[in-house]
Amino acid sequence: MNIIVFIKQVADTEARILIKSDKKSLEIENKYNMNFFDEFAVEEAIRIKEKFKDSLITVCTYGTKKAIEALRTAIAMGVDRAFLLDNTNLDNDDPLIIAKILSSFAKKEGFDLILCGRQAIDDENANVGAMVAEFLNIPHISAILKLEVIDDKKVKAESELEGGREVIEAQLPALFTTQKGLNEPRVPLITGVMKAMKAVIPAIDPCSLGIVKEDIDTKASKITVLSYEPPQSRPPVKVIDGETPEEKVKSLVKALKEEAKAL
Amino acid sequence: MSKDVLVFIECKEGTVRKASLELLSKGKEITEKFSSYLYAVVIGYQIKGIAEGLKSFSDKVIAVDNESLKDYRWDTYMTVLEQLIKKYTPGMVFGASTITGKDMFPRLAARLNGAIISDAVGIDLDGENVRIKKPLFGGKIISWVVCKPGSTSLISFRPNSFSIEKRSLNGELIEETVEAPRDSRLNILSIDKSGSKKVDIQEADFIICGGRGMKGPENFQILEEIADIMGGRVGASRAVVDSKWREYDDQVGKSGKTVSPKLYIGCGVSGALHHTMGMDTSKVIVAINKDPNAPIFQYADYGIVDDLFNILPFLKEELKRAKEEI
Ligand SMILES: Cc1cc2nc3c(=O)[nH]c(=O)nc-3n(C[C@H](O)[C@H](O)[C@H](O)COP(=O)(O)OP(=O)(O)OC[C@H]3O[C@@H](n4cnc5c(N)ncnc54)[C@H](O)[C@@H]3O)c2cc1C
Numbered sequence: 001m002n003i004i005v006f007i008k009q010v011a012d013t014e015a016r017i018l019i020k021s022d023k024k025s026l027e028i029e030n031k032y033n034m035n036f037f038d039e040f041a042v043e044e045a046i047r048i049k050e051k052f053k054d055s056l057i058t059v060c061t062y063g064t065k066k067a068i069e070a071l072r073t074a075i076a077m078g079v080d081r082a083f084l085l086d087n088t089n090l091d092n093d094d095p096l097i098i099a100k101i102l103s104s105f106a107k108k109e110g111f112d113l114i115l116c117g118r119q120a121i122d123d124e125n126a127n128v129g130a131m132v133a134e135f136l137n138i139p140h141i142s143a144i145l146k147l148e149v150i151d152d153k154k155v156k157a158e159s160e161l162e163g164g165r166e167v168i169e170a171q172l173p174a175l176f177t178t179q180k181g182l183n184e185p186r187v188p189l190i191t192g193v194m195k196a197m198k199a200v201i202p203a204i205d206p207c208s209l210g211i212v213k214e215d216i217d218t219k220a221s222k223i224t225v226l227s228y229e230p231p232q233s234r235p236p237v238k239v240i241d242g243e244t245p246e247e248k249v250k251s252l253v254k255a256l257k258e259e260a261k262a263l
Numbered sequence: 264m265s266k267d268v269l270v271f272i273e274c275k276e277g278t279v280r281k282a283s284l285e286l287l288s289k290g291k292e293i294t295e296k297f298s299s300y301l302y303a304v305v306i307g308y309q310i311k312g313i314a315e316g317l318k319s320f321s322d323k324v325i326a327v328d329n330e331s332l333k334d335y336r337w338d339t340y341m342t343v344l345e346q347l348i349k350k351y352t353p354g355m356v357f358g359a360s361t362i363t364g365k366d367m368f369p370r371l372a373a374r375l376n377g378a379i380i381s382d383a384v385g386i387d388l389d390g391e392n393v394r395i396k397k398p399l400f401g402g403k404i405i406s407w408v409v410c411k412p413g414s415t416s417l418i419s420f421r422p423n424s425f426s427i428e429k430r431s432l433n434g435e436l437i438e439e440t441v442e443a444p445r446d447s448r449l450n451i452l453s454i455d456k457s458g459s460k461k462v463d464i465q466e467a468d469f470i471i472c473g474g475r476g477m478k479g480p481e482n483f484q485i486l487e488e489i490a491d492i493m494g495g496r497v498g499a500s501r502a503v504v505d506s507k508w509r510e511y512d513d514q515v516g517k518s519g520k521t522v523s524p525k526l527y528i529g530c531g532v533s534g535a536l537h538h539t540m541g542m543d544t545s546k547v548i549v550a551i552n553k554d555p556n557a558p559i560f561q562y563a564d565y566g567i568v569d570d571l572f573n574i575l576p577f578l579k580e581e582l583k584r585a586k587e588e589i
Contacts, residue, residue: 013517013536017403026404036518095379096372119365121517122400124382127369130337134373139338139448142366156452160512161335162275162362163459171448180518181511222378222411226394229405231543237550237563248567249577252549253585255565262526262547263585 001055001152003045004106005079006116006128007038009063009070013121023227034070037117039185040178045115046078047183048149056080058109062101063087068201076188076196086203094221099131101216104209106136112152114175118143126177133175140175141168145182264413266297269353270321271344272305273363274313276459281466282359282422287320289386289425290357291432294322296388302351303434306343308333318434325351325437331445334454337367338446345374346441348415355393360419361465372417378410380418384544401517401540422466423523458512462496468525469495472515472542473503476531476552476571480508485575486530492583498522500532516541530571534559
């Protein structure tokens with residue numbers, strides 16, 4: 001089984017993020033991780049390989065050279081190989097373009113199954129998975145909670161619906177986005193970490209995947225960020241005073257009604 | 264590209280979801296300004312009544328009614344929308360950033376080679392420009408984004424981003440028949456909608472969220488009672504979900520659901536960054552915590568420093584009384 005996992009390196013939730021004076025760019029503290037939801041994708045791929053031993057797991061990301069760190073984490077967890085689709089000189093954040101690049105990579109490598117996280121925790125977009133599936137003309141199932149690979153042609157997946165769940169049988173090749181609840185991502189063992197340190201991770205120029213540069217450079221982007229701004233800060237908390245719990249609650253409900261107009 | 268706006272309507276239990284009405288309200292404001300049309304597209308089976316009900320909100324209501332469209336599937340629904348978009352050529356297509364919206368909109372954008380902005384929270388009309396407001400990094404940064412002129416723009420908004428304005432438009436009802444064959448590579452074996460009677464956590468106006476301070480699953484009963492009184496939902500911190508006191512569906516935060524109710528009450532929730540990133544766009548935040556230094560007080564509008572077990576019984580009574588007065 002040929003498995004591709006697409007991951008993204010994202011700023012840690014604790015990282016300090018500053019808006020630069022041009023208001024059009026950000027300065028992000030040097031604290032990065034593999035995207036939270038992508039860990040479930042990597043873990044699931046490894047579990048499939050544990051069952052179908054002759055599988056090959058390829059992890060890939062589109063990003064800066066720095067993103068190689070996230071690829072190393074995946075190797076430390078147990079994937080076979082990793083590639084960076086280097087975005088140097090392409091600086092582009094349009095999901096449509098990223099999906100085009102990733103799908104070109106998948107086409108070139110070949111695959112039976114593609115996994116990626118439900119969404120990235122930096123932009124919350126949840127775009128790229130389903131878009132890649134469309135460009136590859138394969139079915140996708142979003143936000144899966146269970147995946148059972150029956151053979152190299154068929155899988156059964158359980159996914160979240162509005163107010164429920166559904167169980168779907170899908171023919172491979174197909175793409176699945178993963179979320180919390182699917183599995184418990186493993187913590188890499190020291191031997192894995194050692195292997196990851198030594199692994200050679202090729203950086204690929206996306207233009208070598210048969211894509212024309214004009215189609216993926218900044219000018220091709222269909223969305224433009226005009227500016228960044230800090231969120232509106234909340235006024236300081238009003239601590240509700242009172243002698244007894246009952247008094248406090250009465251004052252709170254009064255404030256919610258009369259002042260905040262929230263009732 | 265036209266300045267028309269098309270809204271993809273989501274239904275639940277035979278009624279239009281609140282999030283869709285919010286989008287129609289905002290859509291009307293935009294089309295009024297541009298003197299363009301607002302389309303509401305409703306897809307499903309036996310949806311005549313729903314379509315009729317939408318006429319007051321929209322200039323045109325397009326209904327695609329077919330038994331094969333009874334349940335949402337991206338393959339069929341997307342094909343329907345794709346064809347309607349090609350026929351009616353709206354400049355902007357709005358949807359809700361829900362499980363359905365997140366599943367279908369990106370794929371539709373790829374098919375149409377369109378521009379996509381997901382999980383937006385606001386829109387600003389400045390001259391001819393339509394600027395979209397989108398939070399990044401869990402709300403630490405707000406970005407303002409525009410779509411390239413000339414491309415169909417698909418934009419999904421978080422529920423509770425806009426208020427619902429009642430209108431009396433008496434729009435035109437258009438019934439369309441669209442061929443939407445199923446993708447034979449996908450076969451739905453079973454659907455369990457047992458949770459669909461509950462208020463959707465992302466759409467809820469009121470959320471009372473329990474943290475580890477609730478001490479155990481049995482104590483969530485009173486939160487359920489309060490949520491019922493308020494017509495809202497119980498939420499939970501990750502610590503609670505990880506302890507299996509509540510379902511993952513209830514989880515608020517970075518690795519759960521992003522919510523922005525009109526009123527959020529946190530009970531025994533410490534307010535870790537991963538949690539607050541999922542709720543800090545709530546209109547009014549109340550925190551009940553016995554620790555005056557709990558970080559949640561940095562986000563709260565109102566705080567009660569006390570043992571929550573002393574507070575909750577009174578809170579239930581007072582909220583009940585407040586509701587009865589209205
Ligand atoms: C990658 C990642 C993703 C995460 N995603 C999420 C997420 O989506 N959602 C989420 O919630 N968390 C998430 N977390 C976890 C988060 O960091 C916190 O650990 C979690 O939110 C803590 O939950 P809590 O507030 O219920 O528990 P605690 O932090 O243990 O807080 C309990 C609080 O209850 C108070 N308390 C105790 N007893 C009482 C009482 N009798 N009366 C009043 N107050 C009392 C205490 O003072 C304390 O403040 C994530 C963490 C990571 C690393």
